[in-house]
Amino acid sequence: MGIANSLGRDAITTRLDAAIGWARKYSLFQYPFATACCSMEYMAVACSHYDIDRFGAGLPRWSPRQADLLMVVGTISHKLAPVLCQVYEQMCDPKWVLSFGVCATSGGFYDNYGTVQGIDSIIPVDIYVAGCPPRPEAVLDGLIKLQKKIQGERQEY
Amino acid sequence: MSLLQELSQEFGQAVLSTHARLGEETVVLQRKRLLDLIRYLKNKRGFDFLMDLTVVDRLEEVPRFQVVYHLYARETNRRLRIKVQVAAKDAHLPTLTGEYRIADWLEREAWDMYGVVFDGHPDLRRILMYEGFEGYPLRKDYPKERRQPRVGPGSTEKTAFDKTPSIADVLVLDDPDTSQAAVSSGTGIKEEIMYLNLGPSHPAMHGVVRISVALKGETVIASDVEIGYMHRCFEKEAETHSYTGVIPYTDRLNYVSPLINNVGYAMAVEKLFEVETPERCQYVRVIMSEISRITDHLTCVGAFAMELGAFTIFLYLMKSREYLYDLIEDVTGARLTTSYTRIGGLKGDLSPDFKEKCREAFRKVREDIQECDNLLSRNRIFFDRMRGVGVITPEDAISCGFTGPCLRAAGVAYDVRKAEPYLVYDRFDFEVPLGTDGDCYDRYQVRMMEMEQSMRIVEQALRNLPGGPICLDDKRMTLPPKELVYTTIEALMNHFKLIMDGHGIRPPAGEAYMPVEGGNGELGFYVVSDGTGIPARVRVRAPCFALVAGLSHLIRGRMLADVVPIFGSINMIAGELDR
Numbered sequence: 140m141g142i143a144n145s146l147g148r149d150a151i152t153t154r155l156d157a158a159i160g161w162a163r164k165y166s167l168f169q170y171p172f173a174t175a176c177c178s179m180e181y182m183a184v185a186c187s188h189y190d191i192d193r194f195g196a197g198l199p200r201w202s203p204r205q206a207d208l209l210m211v212v213g214t215i216s217h218k219l220a221p222v223l224c225q226v227y228e229q230m231c232d233p234k235w236v237l238s239f240g241v242c243a244t245s246g247g248f249y250d251n252y253g254t255v256q257g258i259d260s261i262i263p264v265d266i267y268v269a270g271c272p273p274r275p276e277a278v279l280d281g282l283i284k285l286q287k288k289i290q291g292e293r294q295e296y
Numbered sequence: 297m298s299l300l301q302e303l304s305q306e307f308g309q310a311v312l313s314t315h316a317r318l319g320e321e322t323v324v325l326q327r328k329r330l331l332d333l334i335r336y337l338k339n340k341r342g343f344d345f346l347m348d349l350t351v352v353d354r355l356e357e358v359p360r361f362q363v364v365y366h367l368y369a370r371e372t373n374r375r376l377r378i379k380v381q382v383a384a385k386d387a388h389l390p391t392l393t394g395e396y397r398i399a400d401w402l403e404r405e406a407w408d409m410y411g412v413v414f415d416g417h418p419d420l421r422r423i424l425m426y427e428g429f430e431g432y433p434l435r436k437d438y439p440k441e442r443r444q445p446r447v448g449p450g451s452t453e454k455t456a457f458d459k460t461p462s463i464a465d466v467l468v469l470d471d472p473d474t475s476q477a478a479v480s481s482g483t484g485i486k487e488e489i490m491y492l493n494l495g496p497s498h499p500a501m502h503g504v505v506r507i508s509v510a511l512k513g514e515t516v517i518a519s520d521v522e523i524g525y526m527h528r529c530f531e532k533e534a535e536t537h538s539y540t541g542v543i544p545y546t547d548r549l550n551y552v553s554p555l556i557n558n559v560g561y562a563m564a565v566e567k568l569f570e571v572e573t574p575e576r577c578q579y580v581r582v583i584m585s586e587i588s589r590i591t592d593h594l595t596c597v598g599a600f601a602m603e604l605g606a607f608t609i610f611l612y613l614m615k616s617r618e619y620l621y622d623l624i625e626d627v628t629g630a631r632l633t634t635s636y637t638r639i640g641g642l643k644g645d646l647s648p649d650f651k652e653k654c655r656e657a658f659r660k661v662r663e664d665i666q667e668c669d670n671l672l673s674r675n676r677i678f679f680d681r682m683r684g685v686g687v688i689t690p691e692d693a694i695s696c697g698f699t700g701p702c703l704r705a706a707g708v709a710y711d712v713r714k715a716e717p718y719l720v721y722d723r724f725d726f727e728v729p730l731g732t733d734g735d736c737y738d739r740y741q742v743r744m745m746e747m748e749q750s751m752r753i754v755e756q757a758l759r760n761l762p763g764g765p766i767c768l769d770d771k772r773m774t775l776p777p778k779e780l781v782y783t784t785i786e787a788l789m790n791h792f793k794l795i796m797d798g799h800g801i802r803p804p805a806g807e808a809y810m811p812v813e814g815g816n817g818e819l820g821f822y823v824v825s826d827g828t829g830i831p832a833r834v835r836v837r838a839p840c841f842a843l844v845a846g847l848s849h850l851i852r853g854r855m856l857a858d859v860v861p862i863f864g865s866i867n868m869i870a871g872e873l874d875r
């Protein structure tokens with residue numbers, strides 16, 4: 140190819156979108172919105188056995204301003220829902236949401252007056268991880284799928 | 297003279313009836329003498345614990361509500377249940393807040409869920425639900441699925457959210473003058489009360505508890521703890537499921553030690569049936585409960601060490617927990633949502649090589665605990681932040697309804713496994729570690745020592761593990777083996793009867809309270825059966841509820857930074873706190 144040849148072997152060509160996507164997908168700063176039993180598995184994924192750090196999402200940030208991946212881990216009740224909305228709104232773009240476990244995804248087997256029937260009724264969700272709770276492997280799988288999605292996105296910058 | 301006779305004599309006409317069924321003594325009392333009776337029992341008969349207070353709604357009957365108190369006397373190791381019946385139109389009772397501190401939150405919950413009013417309660421407002429919620433969700437005529445969302449579909453505006461009172465309105469300061477800006481005499485600097493909100497979305501609050509504090513400088517002068525963010529309506533769900541169907545919900549109460557919940561619930565129902573499970577089942581239940589207790593303590597110690605900056609400890613202990621999760625998964629098929637017990641038995645037996653795996657896992661866990669001990673126990677920073685922080689006296693702890701490690705850290709030797717040995721706990725040699733000061737450091741030490749004791753229990757149980765069946769052979773509750781179901785008509789019918797809607801497991805009508813020693817203290821299941829296949833009421837006495845209720849007391853007068861270790865050391869678990 141013309142331009143690549145003239146640059147020699149020390150440079151590669153790519154699209155800006157692809158390069159930014161690559162950078163973004165491997166530097167996810169997550170905000171674990173951890174409420175319930177699923178957070179036990181969140182801990183497992185975060186620690187040495189499963190080590191989410193291997194996938195570039197190792198650092199939990201406890202401020203929505205510093206995070207770009209919102210992990211909603213566990214049941215969301217109607218009492219907690221406004222807080223979740225607020226945290227989501229406080230995050231800067233670009234941002235993604237991972238729904239961790241069936242409770243966050245659909246309310247799970249809690250179909251009652253207290254629980255939100257899926258967080259996608261209040262905030263947008265990028266990836267759903269099934270399981271009650273999902274095994275750590277499933278979470279990592281979800282994360283890799285999300286990374287694929289990020290890579291393929293049109294990047295805003 | 298028995299206690300019941302004595303009370304009948306003492307209170308004459310006011311005692312409507314007494315009975316002692318399933319080994320549980322009950323007094324049904326007229327409302328007007330409730331306070332007298334409670335004072336009598338507390339002051340003269342040593343009933344120092346108000347273990348639980350709840351309501352049973354009997355929609356069709358008159359009077360409709362039964363308010364149920366569970367008392368416990370530590371000295372004599374006795375329990376007593378008091379019931380007061382009130383009509384829906386006149387659901388008023390005197391408050392017990394003057395006698396037991398824990399009554400404050402228990403009464404708020406009863407009001408929130410059933411609309412029973414406690415006259416004289418200083419602060420009767422919603423606790424699990426939110427301001428703006430209409431109706432009383434645990435009443436039988438409140439449909440389970442009637443949602444009243446604060447945001448999201450169905451509510452176009454956030455009005456209900458805006459009803460949340462401001463911190464300054466909720467907090468009651470002892471001395472109203474301090475809420476005015478005052479000039480400190482020494483420095484001449486203007487000191488103002490500052491209100492600060494912690495959580496619910498705050499790492500140290502574990503995402504589900506909100507503490508509003510009033511600060512003077514850095515000192516907490518008043519605080520209000522708001523819970524209910526994780527209210528998943530366990531008790532309502534339980535009233536719409538079969539007895540077996542409730543088991544998965546019990547996993548998710550204290551999800552750090554789910555097996556203990558499984559065991560407690562199953563035993564409560566078995567108590568209604570007046571049956572005992574086979575010996576092997578009891579041994580296995582002990583083994584699994586104790587492994588669960590270790591995972592609970594590992595998580596607790598790991599998490600609060602991390603909150604104080606000792607991240608390494610967290611990693612080490614989580615690593616340890618994985619070894620135990622592997623064991624649990626081997627047996628139950630799940631890492632934490634185990635649903636391992638069945639009414640009258642267990643889902644399955646231990647795996648064939650369990651003993652060896654367990655020995656290996658314990659070896660590694662012991663190593664990690666030792667390492668944690670080396671790194672933490674005499675660590676200057678850790679020590680200084682824990683020692684003398686969050687102190688509670690034995691009397692206060694009892695009045696606050698503390699049980700478990702937090703009570704034992706204050707030097708009170710109450711452990712259900714020793715006081716009322718259930719299963720086969722009386723056959724093992726183990727100690728109940730005690731603290732002396734009731735501070736955070738003691739709570740940490742007690743947990744560390746309990747893990748070793750739990751491992752000892754498991755080892756003894758494995759050594760003496762008897763053979764035999766793991767399930768009762770009882771057609772009323774145990775599913776027949778699949779081979780028989782497919783080949784014989786009797787077994788098929790039996791299976792059908794236990795599984796189909798409208799049939800199922802049906803304990804005789806009655807009520808039972810079954811306490812077990814959970815990771816955080818006395819975990820009690822109060823199950824009421826009306827003879828049908830669906831429980832009329834399942835109430836959980838969650839140990840953590842009392843602990844969090846006492847939190848305001850623990851942090852009062854401490855520095856803001858102390859809130860973190862104090863909160864960490866009581867081990868709040870949202871699943872059982874909010875249910």
Ligand code: SF4
Pocket residue numbers: 175176177178212213214239240241242243247270271272273548633
């Ligand atoms: S999905 Fe299951 S494990 Fe996760 S929070 Fe819900 S009930 Fe708990």
